Amino acid sequence: xxxxxxxxxxxxxxxxxxxxxxxxxxxxxxxxxxxxxxxxxxxxxxxxxxxxxxxxxxxxxxxxxxxxxxxxxxxxxxxxxxxxxxxxxxxxxxxxxxxxxxxxxxxxxxxxxxxxxxxxxxxxxxxxxxxxxxxxxxxxxxxxxxxxxxxxxxxxxxxxxxxxxxxxxxxxxxxxxxxxxxxxxxxxxxxxxxxxxxxxxxxxxxxxxxxxxxxxxxxxxxxxxxxxxxxxxxxxxxxxxxxxxxxxxxxxxxxxxxxxxxxxxxxxxxxxxxxxxxxxxxxxxxxxxxxxxxxxxxxxxxxxxxxxxxxxxxxxx
Numbered sequence: 484x485x486x487x488x489x490x491x492x493x494x495x496x497x498x499x500x501x502x503x504x505x506x507x508x509x510x511x512x513x514x515x516x517x518x519x520x521x522x523x524x525x526x527x528x529x530x531x532x533x534x535x536x537x538x539x540x541x542x543x544x545x546x547x548x549x550x551x552x553x554x555x556x557x558x559x560x561x562x563x564x565x566x567x568x569x570x571x572x573x574x575x576x577x578x579x580x581x582x583x584x585x586x587x588x589x590x591x592x593x594x595x596x597x598x599x600x601x602x603x604x605x606x607x608x609x610x611x612x613x614x615x616x617x618x619x620x621x622x623x624x625x626x627x628x629x630x631x632x633x634x635x636x637x638x639x640x641x642x643x644x645x646x647x648x649x650x651x652x653x654x655x656x657x658x659x660x661x662x663x664x665x666x667x668x669x670x671x672x673x674x675x676x677x678x679x680x681x682x683x684x685x686x687x688x689x690x691x692x693x694x695x696x697x698x699x700x701x702x703x704x705x706x707x708x709x710x711x712x713x714x715x716x717x718x719x720x721x722x723x724x725x726x727x728x729x730x731x732x733x734x735x736x737x738x739x740x741x742x743x744x745x746x747x748x749x750x751x752x753x754x755x756x757x758x759x760x761x762x763x764x765x766x767x768x769x770x771x772x773x774x775x776x777x778x779x780x781x782x783x784x785x786x787x788x789x790x791x792x793x794x795x796x797x798x799x800x
Contacts, residue, residue, distance in 0.1 A: 517625035519590050519618060519647035522566040526587055528650045529565060529667055530641055532629050533657030535573030537674050538699035539725055542576065542706045543754070544606045545597045545713035548776055549574050550722040550755025551606065553702045555663040557581040565667060568592070568644050568652060571607070572628040576709055578702075579611035590618040592626040597713070608711030610704065619712045632656050662699040674698040688738050689731045693724035696760060701725060723760035726753025739765070746782075751775040766791070 522528050536554030543551050551574045558565065558581040567589045569577065574595035579586075589612060596603035605623045620626070626643060629636035632654045644652045655669040663672040675698040684690050694700075706715040720726045727744070730736045730753070736744040743763045749771045756762065756778030764782040766772065772791065773782065781793035790796040 516621035522648040522650050526564045526566040528652040530568045530652035531655045532570045534659040535575050537660045537662040538702035539697040540576045540704050542704040542715050544711045548754035557665045570626040574606035576608040583612050592620040596623040608709040610708045614710045689728035693728050696724050720753050722753050722755035756780045
């Protein structure tokens with residue numbers, strides 16, 4: 484009897500949840516913070532999705548802790564105006580060039596954000612186009628970053644673009660990263676040639692990792708030229724592996740043969756030490772604990788005989 488009752492309750496619950504899911508449209512009504520201006524009657528609407536740029540910007544947005552990539556968006560000559568929507572995963576500064584006068588509107592959506600109080604601030608910027616033609620979506624999840632079309636994510640994002648612009652977009656699916664995107668043809672150019680350049684020092688693990696992370700290298704961007712979602716400034720120390728490379732060259736950290744970074748002097752962590760840009764640090768006795776945010780990096784203290792920073796850190800097997 485008890486088993487039958489439980490079965491009946493679970494059946495009702497499943498039917499209720501199923502009906503609830505079916506009742507929720509993929510794109511609902513107005514979403515404050517996700518608004519986009521309408522497109523003109525003769526505009527060609529493009530929805531571009533890409534992870535981020537292959538270059539590392541010398542300028543950051545909002546915070547020194549952000550890892551801001553950069554890439555070029557080149558506009559080809561043509562008769563019809565373009566309405567471009569860029570959906571990216573990473574924080575980025577996009578450098579526009581070419582026939583930029585064709586662009587009646589460019590909209591930026593990004594998943595990368597910095598929390599300010601109780602609200603997320605999307606991190607995006609652009610150079611080379613008049614600010615009056617730029618729209619930054621105010622929320623980080625208005626559009627989804629997707630790697631394939633057709634797909635659920637691409638359909639939901641395209642429906643959102645159509646809802647606000649009044650036109651169904653042509654979808655251009657990008658790479659994880661690119662050095663340059665050519666529009667409207669959708670050509671993606673990369674600086675990654677499939678192997679490390681002969682010109683770099685392959686004995687330096689920081690150099691190798693930095694080049695793998697950003698094949699287009701460090702890109703000089705003047706903060707005053709950037710229109711962004713928040714104030715811009717130069718990095719005091721570059722984020723990620725390029726920042727660790729700076730510290731290595733300054734003698735602040737040194738690699739051991741176990742692929743760990745020994746901290747030799749007082750230091751501050753570079754920003755963005757997350758994911759593939761994280762490292763393992765060894766802090767000898769007598770050396771002050773590092774300042775800043777370690778991200779996903781692990782820091783082992785010889786004096787305390789324990790990991791003092793990092794998530795889920797443990798000795799290598």
